[in-house]
Amino acid sequence: MSATRSVWGRTRLILSLFCILASMILSLIPAPTTHAQTFQRAVWIPVEKEIERGLEAFLRRAFAEAEAQQADLIILDINTPGGEVPAAANIGELIRQSPIHVVAYIRNQAFSAGTYIALNANEIVMTPGSSMGAAAPIDLAGNAASIKFISGWSNQMQAAAKLNDRNVDVARAMVEIDTDFPGLKPKGTVLSLDAERAKELGYADRIVNNKDELLGLYGISAETMQTIEPTIGENVARWVTSPVVMSMLLIIGLVGIVVELFAPGFGVAGTISLCAFSLYFFGHYVAGFANWLHIGLFLFGILLMILEIFLPGGIVGAIGFISIVSGLVMAAYDTEQGLASLGIAVLITAIVTFLLIKKYGLKGLINRFVLGDQQSNERGYVAPKDQxxxxxxxxxxxxxxxxxxxxxxxxxxxxxxxxxxxxxxxxxxxxxxxxxxxxxxxxxxxxx
Missing domain, CATH: 2.40.50.140 (Nucleic acid-binding proteins)
Structure with missing residues (x-):
């Protein structure tokens, strides 16, 4: 009886050791990557370069097309250094309101406004070596924004983080330079995260090595997935609606008109001016900000300015000037930005006009509209005989x-x-x- 008990005891000990060893071996084997939800129709949308109003217009069209195709998954391929906060805010709202499941795939970088866009998605997937964060807002001159603006942007980032129960202190640390966040970053810096750190802090749901692994994660075949790319017009619109480019086009357009007034005939300056204004309106029209009313106001103003040459008095010219300004500003995506860009253009044009008058005098301008040659008998001119x-x-x-x-x-x-x-x-x-x-x-x- 005792021998039987001894054998049974040794057997139980061996079985226990075997179970422990098996558990240890199984724990070392990585579990297969699975996803609780599979999708039938996916759409791939690139979010590249700087974030601006042109990108917003493209994404609105892409999301509408994805919904029309009854897609149940949108993958945003994000690789951006950031950009305009207002544009990012509108894109974030677009993502939140979409009935389609949205995944933010960060394959390289999603800084600043790009981080905000990613936080509004249902999931964030990163690749090894990719980064996100560094969302402190700056102005066009590269200086830190005002405290009021930083506070508002911090609140927006926190609200986006809360959508998927992410730590709001991490979002704040990405924005607030003058705040110390122990364990995240010291005062005087902003937080940026690589893929592993983002996964640790709950800001990346998964890490994949490449696009194929990402698609396998959601059960999507590359052959059945559609990619929606921006059109040539939308790419032009993205470039034109940049605040810097928009200001440059207005400067070129206005300065070209002034130079043309001092030059004989309609030449290079007039052609360049016409091209600049055409590009300005084309880009904003494609982006969905300008319409034929704005273009008509601009052309009507040009016509009135020409009529002012033949109908002096100032009233026609004043109405023409107001019409031109209204057309240019109303065509811009933002009235304040349009006024700011136009103000810069007018200031530079005034400086150029002053320099041209200083060099050529008012006579160079007046001679464009007043006949300066005299007809005399000495030069071979004879008046017709009265018959x-x-x-x-x-x-x-x-x-x-x-x-x-x-x-x-x-x-x-x-x-x-x-x-x-x-x-x-x-x-x-x-x-x-x-x-x-x-x-x-x-x-x-x-x-x-």
């Missing part, structure tokens, strides 16, 4: 009139035209009208 005294005079047709011909009136040859039909040579005629050098005759009813 109004010929009205009522009679003569004879020296040549046939078809309707022009030559008549003999008071013994002199006179070039004339017929007031009616054909007049044969030798027929008596009478002068019925004189307009400048034009003498009009008709057949005389009373024969001589």
């Amino acid at each position: 109004r005294s010929l009205v009522g005079k009679k003569g004879i047709a020296l040549t046939p009139f078809r309707p022009a011909g030559v008549a003999k009136i008071e013994g002199k040859r006179v070039d004339a035209v017929s007031a009616g039909g054909f007049i044969q040579a030798g027929v008596p005629i009478v002068v019925v009208l004189v307009e400048g050098t034009r003498v009009v005759v008709q057949e005389d009813e009373i024969k001589e």
Whole structure:
């Protein structure tokens, strides 16, 4: 009996050790990557370069197309250094309101506004070596934004983090430079995260090595997935709607007009100006910010400015100027940005105008609209002879009139035209009208 118990005890010990060893081995084997939800139709949308209003317009079109195709998964391929906060805020709202499951795939970088866009997605997937964060806002000059703006942007980042129960202190640490966050970053810096650190802090849901692994994660085949790319027009719109480029186009357009006024004929400056304004309106039209009303206001203003040359008084020119400004500003994606860009352009144009007047004087401008040459007998100019005294005079047709011909009136040859039909040579005629050098005759009813 005791021997049986001894054998059974050793057997249980061996089984226990085997189970422990098996558990240890299984714990070392990585579990297969699975996802609780599989998808049937996916759409791939690139989010590249700087974030601006043109990108926003493209994404609105892409999301609408994905919804029309009944896609159940949108993958945003994010690789951006950041960009405009207002554009990012609108894109974030677009993502939140989409009925489609959205995954932010960070394959390289998603800094600043790019981080905000990613946080609004349902999931964030990163690749090894990719980064996100560093979301402190700066102005166009590269300086830190005001405290008020930083506070508002920090709140937006925290709200986006809360959407998927992420630590809001991490979002704050990405924005607030002058705040110390123990364990995250010291005062005077902003937080950025690599893929591993983001996964540790809950800011990356998964890490994948490449696109194929990402698609396998969601059960999507690369052959069935559609990629929505921006059109050529949308790429142009993204470039044109950049605040810097927008200001440059307005500067080129206005300066080109001024230079053209000092140059003879419609030449290079006028052509460049026309191209700059055309590109400005084309980009904003494609992006969905400008319409034909704005373009019409601009063209109507140009027409009134031209009429002001011939109808002096100032009223027509003033209305034309207001119409031009209204068209340019209303076409911009933001009224304040449009006014700012136009203000910069007007200031630089005024400086260029001053320099041109200083070099060429007002005479160079006035001569574009006032005839400066004098006509004199010394230079071979002879005023036409007044022939109004010929009205009522009679003569004879020296040549046939078809309707022009030559008549003999008071013994002199006179070039004339017929007031009616054909007049044969030798027929008596009478002068019925004189307009400048034009003498009009008709057949005389009373024969001589």
